[in-house]
Every structure is written in structure tokens, then in C-alpha cells.
Amino acid sequence: MASNRRTEASAYGSRIGARLSSRPYVFALILVLIGLVLLVGGGQLLSLGGSPYYALAGVTVIASGVLVARGRRAGALLYGLLLLASLAWAIGEAGFAPWALAARLVAPAVLGLWFLVPWTARRLHPRPAGSALRRGTLAGVAIVASLIIGVLANQIFNEHRPDPMFQAGTQDEPGQRTLVSAGGGGDWTTWGGDAAGSRFSPLDQLTPANVGGLKPAWTFHFGPGPKGAPGALEGTPLKLGDTLYACSDYNDVVALDAETGRPRWRFRANVNLTGAAYGHCRGVAYYRVPGATGPCAQRLYTNTIDARLIALDLRSGRPCAGFGSNGYVDLKVGMSKAPAGYYYVTSAPTIARGRIVLGGWVQDGMYWGEPSGVIRAFDAVTGKMSWAFDVGRPDRRGEPKPGETYTPSTPNSWAPMSADDRLGLVYAPLGGAVPDYAGAQRRPFDEAWSGSVVALDAETGQPRWRFQTVHHDLWDYDVGSQPTLIDLPTPSGIRPALIQPTKRGEIFVLDRETGQPIRAVTERPVPQGGMAPGEHATPTQPFSDAMPSFRGIDIAERDMWGVTPLDQLWCRIKFRKARYEGTLTPPGFTPSIAYPGFLGGMDWGGVSIDRDRMLMIVNSNYVGNYAQLIPRAKADRLGVRPFGMGGSQKAEGQGIQAQFGTPFAVRSMPFLSLIYAPCQAPPWGRISAVDLRSGKLVWSHPLGTARDSGPLGVGSQIPFTIGTPNLGGSVATRGGLIFIAATQDKYLRAIDTMTGKVVWRGRLEHAGQATPMTYLSPASGRQFVVTSAGGHAFLGTSTGDAIVAFALPKKGH
Numbered sequence: 001m002a003s004n005r006r007t008e009a010s011a012y013g014s015r016i017g018a019r020l021s022s023r024p025y026v027f028a029l030i031l032v033l034i035g036l037v038l039l040v041g042g043g044q045l046l047s048l049g050g051s052p053y054y055a056l057a058g059v060t061v062i063a064s065g066v067l068v069a070r071g072r073r074a075g076a077l078l079y080g081l082l083l084l085a086s087l088a089w090a091i092g093e094a095g096f097a098p099w100a101l102a103a104r105l106v107a108p109a110v111l112g113l114w115f116l117v118p119w120t121a122r123r124l125h126p127r128p129a130g131s132a133l134r135r136g137t138l139a140g141v142a143i144v145a146s147l148i149i150g151v152l153a154n155q156i157f158n159e160h161r162p163d164p165m166f167q168a169g170t171q172d173e174p175g176q177r178t179l180v181s182a183g184g185g186g187d188w189t190t191w192g193g194d195a196a197g198s199r200f201s202p203l204d205q206l207t208p209a210n211v212g213g214l215k216p217a218w219t220f221h222f223g224p225g226p227k228g229a230p231g232a233l234e235g236t237p238l239k240l241g242d243t244l245y246a247c248s249d250y251n252d253v254v255a256l257d258a259e260t261g262r263p264r265w266r267f268r269a270n271v272n273l274t275g276a277a278y279g280h281c282r283g284v285a286y287y288r289v290p291g292a293t294g295p296c297a298q299r300l301y302t303n304t305i306d307a308r309l310i311a312l313d314l315r316s317g318r319p320c321a322g323f324g325s326n327g328y329v330d331l332k333v334g335m336s337k338a339p340a341g342y343y344y345v346t347s348a349p350t351i352a353r354g355r356i357v358l359g360g361w362v363q364d365g366m367y368w369g370e371p372s373g374v375i376r377a378f379d380a381v382t383g384k385m386s387w388a389f390d391v392g393r394p395d396r397r398g399e400p401k402p403g404e405t406y407t408p409s410t411p412n413s414w415a416p417m418s419a420d421d422r423l424g425l426v427y428a429p430l431g432g433a434v435p436d437y438a439g440a441q442r443r444p445f446d447e448a449w450s451g452s453v454v455a456l457d458a459e460t461g462q463p464r465w466r467f468q469t470v471h472h473d474l475w476d477y478d479v480g481s482q483p484t485l486i487d488l489p490t491p492s493g494i495r496p497a498l499i500q501p502t503k504r505g506e507i508f509v510l511d512r513e514t515g516q517p518i519r520a521v522t523e524r525p526v527p528q529g530g531m532a533p534g535e536h537a538t539p540t541q542p543f544s545d546a547m548p549s550f551r552g553i554d555i556a557e558r559d560m561w562g563v564t565p566l567d568q569l570w571c572r573i574k575f576r577k578a579r580y581e582g583t584l585t586p587p588g589f590t591p592s593i594a595y596p597g598f599l600g601g602m603d604w605g606g607v608s609i610d611r612d613r614m615l616m617i618v619n620s621n622y623v624g625n626y627a628q629l630i631p632r633a634k635a636d637r638l639g640v641r642p643f644g645m646g647g648s649q650k651a652e653g654q655g656i657q658a659q660f661g662t663p664f665a666v667r668s669m670p671f672l673s674l675i676y677a678p679c680q681a682p683p684w685g686r687i688s689a690v691d692l693r694s695g696k697l698v699w700s701h702p703l704g705t706a707r708d709s710g711p712l713g714v715g716s717q718i719p720f721t722i723g724t725p726n727l728g729g730s731v732a733t734r735g736g737l738i739f740i741a742a743t744q745d746k747y748l749r750a751i752d753t754m755t756g757k758v759v760w761r762g763r764l765e766h767a768g769q770a771t772p773m774t775y776l777s778p779a780s781g782r783q784f785v786v787t788s789a790g791g792h793a794f795l796g797t798s799t800g801d802a803i804v805a806f807a808l809p810k811k812g813h
Contacts, residue, residue, distance in 0.1 A: 024068060027114050031065030031079075034111070034566075041569045048576035050557055053089050054569050057082060076115045083112055093558045099682045099722060100561065107564040186776020186783070188239040191283035191348035192606070193731065193773070196485035197418040199608035201774045204735035205783035206808070211737055211750045211760045214806045217784060218261030219765075222248045222801040228273040231799035232769065233790020234728070236283045236348075238300075239775040240314070246803055247281035249790070251304040255317060259779035261805055265317035272306040275341020275644050278361075281305075282416070282604070282770075283348030285356065286314070287380045296320035301356055301380075303345035307331040309358065309378065324383030331358070334388075335371045336405040339644040343371040345414075347604070352419035352426045352458035355379060355386050359413030359428060364476070365435040365668075366642035368661030372405065373412025375428055377461060387461030391449045397461055409434050411450045415604050416482035420496075420512060425455045425464060427485070427498060427512065431478030437587055437627065438662035439472050440534045447472060453483050453500045453508075455515060465515030469502045471538040474586050475625070476598040476668070477503045481606040485512055489614070489693055499609075501602035504583070505551030505620065506544045509695075519546035519695055527581035530588040532629050532664060537586040548690055548697045550602065550620040554582045555595055561681035562673055563711050571679035574671070578626065587627045587666065595680070597625030597670055599794075605729030605742060605771055609692070610753055616690040617730050617738050617753075619703060622723075623678045624671035630656065635665035675711040676796070683723020685743060687730070689756060699756040704743030708767065713796045727792055729771035741768025741787045744797055748772060748787050748806065764789040766800035782807045 039058030046055050060082045067075030086108055094100035186203060193199045206214070222233070229250040237246035237256075243264060244256040251269035256262065285301045298314035309331055311323035319327025335343055342363045350357040355377040362370050377386040387397045392407025400406060411430040418427045430453070433439075433446035442450070451470040454463055470477045481501040488497035488509070498512035509519040523540040531537060543549070560575050562568025578591040585592050600621040608617045630640070635658065642658045655669035671679045678684050683702035691698050702723025709724055710716030728742035737759075738751040746767050750760040769792035774785045784807045791797035 024114075028065045028069035028075075030111075031061050031068060031075075035059070035061030035063075035065055037566060038569065041566075041573060045569065045573050045576060048573065050572055050576050051093075053086075054565070054572075057086065057565075079112055079115060083108060094681075097681070103561050103563065103568050103681070104565060107566075186239075186778075187241070188237070188773045188775050189286055190238070190351075191236055191285070191416060191771075192418065192482055192484075193608075195350075195352070195419045195421065197416065197482040197606060198484055198486065198611060199606070199729060199731045199771065200611050201731060201733045203733055203774055203776055203783050205776070206733065206737055206750070206774075206785070207735040208737060208750075208752045208759050210808065213808050214750070214760055214762060214785070215809055216762065217805040217807040219805070220246075220254070220256055220261045220263070220803045222252065222254070222803075225250045225252075225801070226271075226273060228276070231790075232278075232280065232792045233788040233799075233801055233803075234280050234282050234770045234792070235788050236771045236773050237786060237788075237803065238284060238286055239773065240286060240298075242778045244775075244786070244803075245284055245286070245300055245314075246788075247284050247302055248801070249281055250276075251281050251302055253284060253300065253302055253312060253317065256803070258775065258784070259777045261803070267310075267312055267317040267319075269302070269304050269308075269310065271304050272340070274306075275339055276305045276344075277341060277363075277643065278346070280346040280361075282346060285349040285351050287351050287356075289381055290354075296322070299323075299380075301349045301351075303331070303349060303358060305341075305344050307335075307344045307360075309345075309349070309356065309383070311383065322382065324378075329378060329383045331360070331376075334374070334400045334406050336369070336408045338371050339642070341644065342366070347414065347416040350417040350419055350426060351380060352377075352421060353424055354381070355458060357417060357419075357426050357428075357456075357458070359415075359417070361414040362412045362431075362434060363643055365437065365657030365659055365666065367658060368435065368438075368441055369408045370434045372407050373410040373431065373433075374406040375413050375456065375461070377426075377458070386459075389456055389461040389463065391445045392443070394445075394463075410446060411452075411478075414478075415480045416606070418483045418485055419458065420485055421458075423496070423513060424458045425512070426458050427453060427455055427483040429453050429479035429481065429483060429500070431480075432473040432476070435657065435659040435662060435666075436476040436478075437474055437629065437657070437666040437668065438659050438664065439474055439536070441662055442472075451477060451479060453479055453498070453510075455512065467500070467508065467510055467515045467517075469500065469506065469508060469542065470504060471541055472536070474535070474537060475584065475594045475627075479503075480600070480603045482604070484607055484609060484616075486609055486611070486692065488518065490518065499607065499616065501607050501618065503596065503598060503601040503603060505549055505596055505601035506542070507547045507550070507602075507607075507616075507618070507690075508542075508544050509547060517544075519544060521545070526584040527586060529581070529586075530579045530590060530592065531586050532588050534663065535586070535588075537584075541584055547695050548688070550618060550686075550688070551583055551596055552622045555580070555593075555624065555680055559681050560679050561677070562679075563675060563677055567673040567675055567677070571671075571673050574626070574679065587629055587668075589629050589631065589664075591626060591628045593624050593626060593671060595624040595671075596621060597623050598668075599623055599670070599725060599727070603727060605727065608730045608732040608738070610732040610738075612734055613753060614692045615698065615732070615753060616692050617732055618688045618690060619726055619728075619730055619740060619742055620686050620688065621725050622680060622684050622686070623725055624680055625668060626671040627666060627668040630665040630667060632663055632665065640665045676713055677711060678725070685723045685726040687738070687740065687751065687756065689753070701756045703740070703749075705745045705747075707745045709744040709796065725795055727769045727795055731772050731774055733774060735783075739772045739774065739785050739787075741770065741772060741789070743767065744795055746789070746797075748785070748804070750785075762804075762806050764804055765802050766791040767795070767797035768804075769795060769797065777807075780807075780810055782810070
């Protein structure tokens with residue numbers, strides 16, 4: 001009897017074990033867990049007025065998992081039906097946009113492949129009758145997979161089609177023509193290519209026909225910087241004669257042989273890095289002293305992280321003893337007291353009428369009373385102050401009296417300036433009065449000058465005109481791009497024009513003598529609700545109606561994106577929780593979305609101008625910002641303090657800016673998913689060409705592949721064009737090429753000016769968050785293209801210290 005019971009128990013256990021081993025419980029558990037996430041998140045989204053798809057998909061995936069756990073073939077069929085329903089839903093929401101479909105369908109299709117694994121298939125389809133179900137599941141997966149492959153192939157082979165969002169206002173490609181030609185030869189003597197900031201080279205050795213032969217010519221490394229040095233390299237070198245001149249992010253300056261990249265001299269700035277959260281020496285400036293010979297007859301100027309202006313002899317790199325105090329001018333003179341690192345100059349100095357004109361970078365969003373945004377000019381020979389432009393004291397042109405300072409918290413000018421020596425004007429883009437997201441405490445002169453481009457008399461500092469690009473800025477839309485000057489053909493003749501790109505994505509075209517719009521500007525109503533007590537927004541804002549806008553379309557829930565449906569769901573919930581009423585939605589105590597965010601639109605890379613073809617080249621960004629004001633009492637409990645004043649590292653890591661001296665702090669970050677991908681669907685970066693004669697868009701394409709970016713900052717190695725965020729500018733050449741790095745992937749690109757097609761890519765050690773330049777080497781007669789490849793922490797690209805040059809091989813090599 002006992003023996004029989006043991007035998008029966010053993011048989012029963014074997015049957016149970018066989019049954020357990022015959023069912024794919026792990027796969028079933030994965031399905032149930034994913035379904036639960038979709039159901040819970042989808043339910044929350046539905047309660048916020050969002051799409052019902054995720055909740056329904058969650059129920060379906062859970063049911064499929066339960067059926068799989070029970071060994072039921074219907075689990076596979078149900079999942080296949082979900083894939084087909086998802087396909088219909090995805091096309092209904094996103095059309096046939098490749099990356100939008102991929103976010104909705106790739107992960108579910110990959111998960112569905114598990115049904116086709118032999119181990120799973122045998123356990124769900126043990127009988128011949130299951131073959132039909134197996135084929136049905138396979139068909140669902142195959143249809144979705146085929147669609148994905150098809151749209152990605154369409155993307156690969158047609159990636160240079162104009163995007164539908166830009167179709168309005170486009171025109172046929174312009175023919176080859178010459179109106180205004182840049183002078184000069186093979187040098188690059190100012191940061192923007194010329195004082196007008198056109199970033200145009202008259203060199204034509206490189207063309208779309210031969211640029212494919214470009215090869216690395218040389219690489220220069222600055223080497224390890226001092227301890228605590230910022231990690232990035234944004235500089236654009238100058239080229240004079242047979243030598244390049246470049247600066248590091250910690251303000252060392254080097255002279256390099258233009259042919260070989262070998263260093264000729266190096267000036268070590270020995271900067272004080274205390275408080276230097278950022279570096280950004282974007283370039284140096286060159287000046288030839290009229291009639292002078294000998295040392296310092298030709299000189300370079302650089303401005304440093306520790307707020308000094310330095311003059312160097314061009315040939316030796318030694319400080320010019322007759323400039324300031326042994327070659328140095330202290331830029332902190334006249335500034336109010338502030339922690340170290342709260343004020344310095346990041347852009348290259350501007351030279352106009354024998355004067356060095358400087359603005360300054362000021363820490364964002366720390367406290368009311370931060371250093372002044374004063375613009376100053378210094379004599380290019382002696383270093384003595386020529387004038388100061390302080391919007392709070394327009395009557396004062398010199399240094400403040402003892403015991404006084406320049407007016408704190410005024411709009412500053414950190415971006416590159418441009419100059420017109422014929423008119424005797426310097427054009428300065430201005431930011432907002434600090435802090436960025438609190439406006440109730442601003443003074444009348446802050447409101448009048450904030451977010452403007454201003455024309456200053458180069459000899460006196462007297463303002464001639466101003467044009468405001470954004471009123472009462474509450475979005476950190478400081479004017480970050482260099483004004484670009486061009487003689488513009490119009491029906492009434494050639495007009496001296498100024499082109500001002502903005503972070504808002506608007507491009508304003510003004511008469512540079514008067515500041516009046518050449519292309520129509522209209523004041524339009526903008527959103528007004530949701531602000532904190534005591535705040536206000538202006539009822540209208542200026543829009544440049546006669547030029548293409550690069551602010552992007554107004555976003556909706558369907559425009560949210562993710563690597564998988566799960567992080568896309570998270571972005572949808574965040575979107576539904578936020579206030580978004582279109583462009584210029586004001587911030588408040590509830591979360592709000594600013595689109596585009598503080599990256600732009602257009603940032604300090606500005607635009608380049610093909611003067612021969614009268615084309616403006618624009619690289620732009622489409623990443624939103626997620627902002628929320630925090631009442632002061634709550635901010636105090638969180639330990640929020642201004643940078644460098646002992647605040648909570650956790651609060652700083654959450655993107656909270658203190659805004660001391662105002663009723664609230666602010667949490668302001670790019671609108672990213674849990675895995676640090678933008679929540680808006682790609683492309684996040686574009687490059688476009690605008691015909692300046694007509695103001696019409698000629699072409700526009702996504703810029704950058706997904707190869708070196710991806711979830712959690714890990715490069716995906718996907719080589720397809722996606723359009724990444726970009727930081728840096730372009731250069732246009734007479735040879736019909738545009739050179740640009742700027743993207744998150746590690747490439748310098750050559751683009752055909754007429755079509756926008758990428759005709760060459762050169763691999764870099766690190767991403768090139770800088771503006772390239774091009775020159776002719778006297779030694780070999782070859783045209784070189786050079787860019788800094790130093791990455792940028794803000795874009796999540798690895799940082800480096802390289803300057804990289806490309807050229808066609810020498811004949812016979």
C-alpha cells in the first residue's frame with residue numbers, strides 16, 4: 001500500500017512538474033508586469049483627459065500573459081491582435097513618421113517575437129490545430145515588423161525630403177548667382193569670419209564634387225587642464241598668415257602651424273577657477289595697431305574665466321606690457337560684490353573703431369542683485385576704459401565713483417556681438433534681467449532693454465536704437481545669437497540689414513541704421529493664465545511674419561515620444577499635468593511647458609550667410625522646457641540656496657534655481673523622459689536654408705544621427721538620421737558647401753548648399769559643440785576645415801580637448 005501511494009505521489013508530482021515546465025511562466029510574468037504598468041499609467045493618463053490606448057493595451061497584455069501562463073494558445077492570438085490594433089492606432093496618431101512609429105511599435109513587436117521562439121511556440125501550440133494560431137501571431141508580428149522596416153528604409157533613402165511642417169512658404173531651389181561677394185583670401189581673422197558675423201568664406205577649392213576626399217590632416221590636444229577646469233571646448237580658431245590662434249576652455253592661448261598643427265607658442269593664463277562652473281572661451285580677437293611696428297604691433301585679446309582682459313603679442317604670445325597693467329585689465333572693477341564665478345566673459349571680444357567691446361556672462365537665476373549686465377569698451381592699445389553702457393545709469397559713461405557700482409541685475413550681453421565700422425556701430429544682443437523666471441521686481445529700464453538687440457556708438461557707447469525680441473521675458477529667452485549683418489536686396493534697392501536669430505525661433509530682419517523692421521513684424525496675443533500672484537505677462541509678443549519661423553509647431557499629447565511605449569506614456573502623463581497653451585505659455589506654481597526651451601530655436605551658433613547665393617543657413621533646436629515655480633517657504637525647506645552659497649546638492653541636482661530676493665524659486669529643466677531622451681518626437685535638431693531675397697524656405701532637414709546618443713546617455717550606435725539637439729554654428733563657402741559639427745554625434749559634416757544633402761562626414765574624437773572655420777594654407781595651397789571637438793556636458797556629450805583639421809591629401813599622396 002505504502003509503495004503504491006509513493007508511486008502515485010511520484011507520478012502526480014511528475015505530472016505537475018511536466019505541466020509547470022511546459023508553460024512559459026517567465027514570459028507570462030513579463031507580460032503581466034508590463035500590462036500592469038500600462039494599465040496603471042494608462043488609467044492615470046485617461047483621468048487627465050489623455051488617450052485611452054494605454055489602459056486598453058494594459059488590459060490586453062495582462063490577459064495575454066494570464067492565458068500564456070495557463071498554456072492557452074489564445075494568449076498568442078490576443079497579443080497578435082493587439083499588435084495589429086496598435087499599428088492602426090499608431091498610424092492614426094503619427095501618420096507614417098518613422099521615429100514616431102518606432103516609439104509606438106518597435107518594443108511591442110520585439111516582445112511579440114518571444115511568441116515565435118520554438119521553446120514558447122511548442123508549449124502554446126502542442127497540437128497541429130495550433131498552427132493556424134501560430135501563423136496568425138507570426139502574421140501580426142511580421143506586418144508590424146515589415147512596416148517598421150519599410151518606414152525606416154524610407155527614412156534612409158529619403159532623409160533629405162523637406163519635412164511637411166515646413167512646406168508652407170517653401171520655394172524652388174535658387175539658381176547660382178552672385179550679388180555681394182566677401183573680400184579677403186584664405187584667412188579667418190574674426191570669430192564670425194568677419195565683423196558682420198556672416199561666417200562666409202570666399203574659398204572655393206572644396207566643392208560638393210571633391211569634398212568626399214577630405215581626410216584628417218592634423219589634431220592638436222590642449223592636454224589636461226588645471227584641477228577643476230571646465231570640461232568642454234567651444235572655441236573657433238583665428239587664422240592669420242601661416243598660423244592658427246585658439247583658446248582652451250580655461251583660457252590658455254596657443255599658436256599652431258596652419259599646415260601641421262604643431263604648436264609655436266602657448267600662453268598659460270593661470271586662471272583662478274574658484275566658482276567656475278562653466279568655461280567657454282569661444283574665441284580670441286585680433287587687432288593691428290595702426291602705424292606701429294615691433295612687439296605688440298599685432299596682438300590678440302582674450303577674456304578669462306576669472307574676469308580679466310588680456311592682450312598678447314601675436315608673434316610671441318607674451319602679454320603686451322603697455323596694455324592695462326602689464327597686459328591685463330581687471331573686469332571686476334566697478335562690479336557689485338558677488339561670489340566667485342558669477343561674472344566673466346565667454347564670447348570673443350569685439351573690435352570696433354580701435355576699441356575692445358565686451359559684455360559679460362552672469363550666473364542664471366541665483367539672486368536679485370547679481371552683477372551688472374554693463375557693456376564696456378576699452379582702448380585697444382592702452383587698455384584704458386573708453387565708455388560704459390549701463391541701462392540703469394544711461395548718463396554715466398565712465399567707471400562708477402568710489403563706493404558705487406554698475407547697476408546690478410540689469411540685462412547682460414553674453415553672446416557674440418558684431419560691428420559695422422562704416423556706420424561706427426556695435427550691435428549687442430541682450431539677455432533678460434536676472435533672475436530669468438521672476439519679473440515682478442524688474443525696473444522700467446530692465447523692461448525696456450531686456451531681450452533686445454541694441455546698436456551702440458562704437459566711440460561713445462551712446463545707444464542709437466534698440467529692438468525688443470521678447471517683452472517681459474519669463475522663459476529665459478535671452479538673445480543668444482550674434483547679430484548678422486548683410487546688404488539685403490529689396491524691391492526698393494539694397495538695404496543695410498541686420499538679421500537677429502532668437503531662442504524663440506523667430507528671425508527678425510531689421511535696418512541696421514535705424515532698427516526698423518525690413519521684414520514685417522506683428523504683435524500677436526499670447527497666453528496669459530496660470531501665473532503666480534504678483535506676476536504678469538504682456539498681452540502680445542512680436543512675431544516675424546515675413547520670415548520662416550523655427551519655433552516648431554504647437555505640440556500636443558500625440559507628439560510625445562519615447563524609446564518604448566512605457567517612457568512615452570510617462571511623457572504623456574507629464575504633458576497632461578502641465579499647462580501648455582502654445583508658444584510663450586507663462587510659468588506658474590503648476591508645471592508649464594515652454595517650447596522651444598532655453599536651448600532654442602537658435603543659440604550662440606547663430607546663422608551663416610552664403611553671400612554669393614543669398615542664402616541664410618539656420619541650425620535650430622526643438623526641445624521643450626519643463627518649468628515650475630516654487631514658493632519661497634517651500635524652497636527654503638528644500639535647502640535651495642544660490643550657487644556656491646551652501647545650498648542642497650539634491651536641490652541643485654533637480655535643476656532648482658534659487659532666485660533669492662523674489663517670492664519664489666524655479667525648477668527648470670529640459671523636458672526629458674525617465675531615460676533622458678527628449679519627450680517631444682524627433683527631429684530635435686534641423687538645418688535649413690532660407691532665400692534672403694524672398695524670405696522663403698528653400699530646404700530643411702533633420703541634422704544628426706542617433707549613433708552617439710541614446711537612453712541614459714549611452715550611444716545607441718544607430719546610424720539613421722534622427723535630428724539631435726545641437727550647439728554651435730555653421731560656415732558657408734563659395735565652393736557651395738556648408739560645414740557644421742554641433743550635433744550630439746561625433747561628426748563634422750559637409751552639406752551641399754543648394755540641396756541640403758550631406759556629401760561628406762568626418763569622424764571626431766568627441767562631438768563638436770563649436771563653430772568650424774576654413775582657411776587656405778600658404779605652405780601647401782590646400783583648403784583646410786577646422787573644428788574644436790570638445791563635447792559639452794549640457795548636451796550629454798563626452799568632453800575632450802582636441803582641435804581637428806581636415807584637408808584633401810597632397811598631390812602624389
